[in-house]
Amino acid sequence: MLDPKLIRNELDYVAAQLARRGFKLDVAAISTLEDQRKAIQVETQQLQNERNKSSKAIGQAKAKGEDVQPLLDAVANLGGKLKAGEERLEQIQNQLNEILLGIPNIPQADVPDGRDENSNVEVRRWGEPPRFDFTVKDHVDLGDGLGYLNFDTAVKITGSRFSVMSGPVARLHRALAQFMLDTHTREHGYTEVYVPYAVNSDSLLGTGQLPKFEADLFKLNTDPAYYLIPTAEVPVTNIVRDTIQNAEDLPLRFVCHTPCFRSEAGSYGKDTRGMIRQHQFDKVELVQIVKPQDSLDALEQLTGHAERILQLLELPYRTVTLCTGDMGFSAAKTYDLEVWLPGQNKYREISSCSNFGDFQARRLKARWRESETAKPQLVHTLNGSGLAVGRTLVAVMENYQQAGGAIAIPKVLQPYMGELTIIE
RNA sequence: GGAGAGGUGCCUGAGUGGCCGAAGGGGCUUGACUCGAAAUCAAGUGUGGAGCUUGCUCCACCGAGGGUUCGAAUCCCUCCCUCUCCGCCA
Numbered sequence: 395m396l397d398p399k400l401i402r403n404e405l406d407y408v409a410a411q412l413a414r415r416g417f418k419l420d421v422a423a424i425s426t427l428e429d430q431r432k433a434i435q436v437e438t439q440q441l442q443n444e445r446n447k448s449s450k451a452i453g454q455a456k457a458k459g460e461d462v463q464p465l466l467d468a469v470a471n472l473g474g475k476l477k478a479g480e481e482r483l484e485q486i487q488n489q490l491n492e493i494l495l496g497i498p499n500i501p502q503a504d505v506p507d508g509r510d511e512n513s514n515v516e517v518r519r520w521g522e523p524p525r526f527d528f529t530v531k532d533h534v535d536l537g538d539g540l541g542y543l544n545f546d547t548a549v550k551i552t553g554s555r556f557s558v559m560s561g562p563v564a565r566l567h568r569a570l571a572q573f574m575l576d577t578h579t580r581e582h583g584y585t586e587v588y589v590p591y592a593v594n595s596d597s598l599l600g601t602g603q604l605p606k607f608e609a610d611l612f613k614l615n616t617d618p619a620y621y622l623i624p625t626a627e628v629p630v631t632n633i634v635r636d637t638i639q640n641a642e643d644l645p646l647r648f649v650c651h652t653p654c655f656r657s658e659a660g661s662y663g664k665d666t667r668g669m670i671r672q673h674q675f676d677k678v679e680l681v682q683i684v685k686p687q688d689s690l691d692a693l694e695q696l697t698g699h700a701e702r703i704l705q706l707l708e709l710p711y712r713t714v715t716l717c718t719g720d721m722g723f724s725a726a727k728t729y730d731l732e733v734w735l736p737g738q739n740k741y742r743e744i745s746s747c748s749n750f751g752d753f754q755a756r757r758l759k760a761r762w763r764e765s766e767t768a769k770p771q772l773v774h775t776l777n778g779s780g781l782a783v784g785r786t787l788v789a790v791m792e793n794y795q796q797a798g799g800a801i802a803i804p805k806v807l808q809p810y811m812g813e814l815t816i817i818e
Numbered sequence: 819g820g821a822g823a824g825g826u827g828c829c830u831g832a833g834u835g836g837c838c839g840a841a842g843g844g845g846c847u848u849g850a851c852u853c854g855a856a857a858u859c860a861a862g863u864g865u866g867g868a869g870c871u872u873g874c875u876c877c878a879c880c881g882a883g884g885g886u887u888c889g890a891a892u893c894c895c896u897c898c899c900u901c902u903c904c905g906c907c908a
Contacts, residue, residue: 432868432869435867435868435869435877436868436869436876438877439867439868439869439876439877439878440876440877442876442877442878443875443876443877445888445889446876446877446889448888448889449836449887449888449889450836450837450889451888452836452888452889453835453836453837453888453889454836454837456836457836457837462888465888466888468888469888469889470888472888473887473888618897618898638828638865759865759866765847766846766847766863767846767847767848767863770865
């Protein structure tokens with residue numbers, strides 16, 4: 395959520411910034427509602443003040459044993475007016491709030507303008523796409539040939555967009571997650587956390603998935619409703635919801651391995667083959683809670699932590715800055731990491747690292763205090779995939795494939811595979 | 819799932835209709851004392867919001883949401899959470 399005061403005082407500026415990412419702010423509606431809000435709030439608070447004073451007077455008169463009937467008569471019709479005012483105020487504040495919750499974050503100044511992914515800017519490349527002296531297979535054919543990756547069985551068990559792995563491929567998948575967790579905890583200073591895979595609506599509101607993107611979520615039939623997490627970002631970032639952190643405890647760095655569940659509504663034609671776009675996939679997520687002045691550096695650092703995994707796995711990738719039109723709802727700036735997939739002969743997203751500024755923190759009421767006596771202020775939140783495990787498995791299979799359809803094991807994973815060097 | 823007890827500020831703990839944004843104690847901050855520390859003494863110490871003459875005034879918040887009342891932390895209803903016991907269970 396943007397700062398309501400900023401919207402109130404700099405409405406045109408906010409509208410211009412949001413226009414950069416293709417969001418049309420309804421300036422007229424907001425300023426009309428804002429005028430109404432102001433008038434009614436002042437009026438209502440005045441009535442409340444009147445009521446409080448009268449009630450106090452009645453109490454005092456009663457204590458002295460005086461006749462309170464005249465005082466009661468005087469406030470007789472105050473109640474109705476007050477109630478009407480409070481109801482109107484609540485109604486208008488709800489309307490304003492609904493609009494506010496639907497407004498995306500303002501892009502950082504250095505984010506390139508653009509409508510869609512075509513305007514994303516490549517900032518660096520690492521590694522060389524491998525050359526093969528045979529016809530390359532994609533991970534579906536490789537998995538099929540080996541017999542360790544199966545989509546038909548998953549369709550029987552559940553439906554489309556799920557997968558079944560077995561044997562060494564299942565182990566490789568597990569090894570990847572272990573390797574990522576170990577690297578981030580041992581080398582990058584993250585604290586491993588284990589969290590619920592189902593969350594309540596407050597948590598989703600806090601990180602920005604609700605109210606706008608309910609269609610992308612799996613909703614459980616509980617009362618109140620729980621939702622399967624679409625990313626560990628939700629439970630992990632919500633660790634600091636409704637808290638005030640001490641300055642010396644920041645930054646907080648969490649790493650978390652969870653399954654992620656996405657209904658992928660509205661992407662029916664996309665990536666229907668293979669493991670690229672699934673309803674269920676594993677991800678190792680990095681989350682940082684930092685002081686506002688540190689968030690720009692933290693994004694560079696966090697992106698580097700995610701890149702490090704690709705480098706250690708020796709997977710070629712490139713880093714792109716998302717343009718204003720391609721960024722997620724809550725992000726102020728996002729780097730995507732795109733790994734080389736020989737099966738598709740192109741780079742595909744494997745990680746997304748974002749700085750959210752105080753956008754999530756305001757929804758989360760996540761704050762910190764400079765010193766004992768200082769006022770609490772909002773933290774900044776960041777997160778990034780470090781990495782998407784399923785897509786990393788795809789990348790390893792396709793980049794490490796051998797002539798006969800076997801798959802070599804990256805060196806850093808061999809300790810996790812009982813020193814196995816090849817899957818065949 | 820069944821039975822019972824509870825949810826108050828950073829912590830502890832009082833408050834059962836008005837003088838309560840909330841006693842007392844602890845903690846913390848500042849000052850005094852001290853060579854310094856401890857002890858002692860004094861003062862201060864929640865969050866969010868609104869308005870304007872930016873320093874003041876006002877509003878809201880005692881798990882959440884409703885209700886009763888001129889007035890609710892206090893009474894009523896619903897929900898959530900915690901604890902104890904029983905049942906079931908990885």
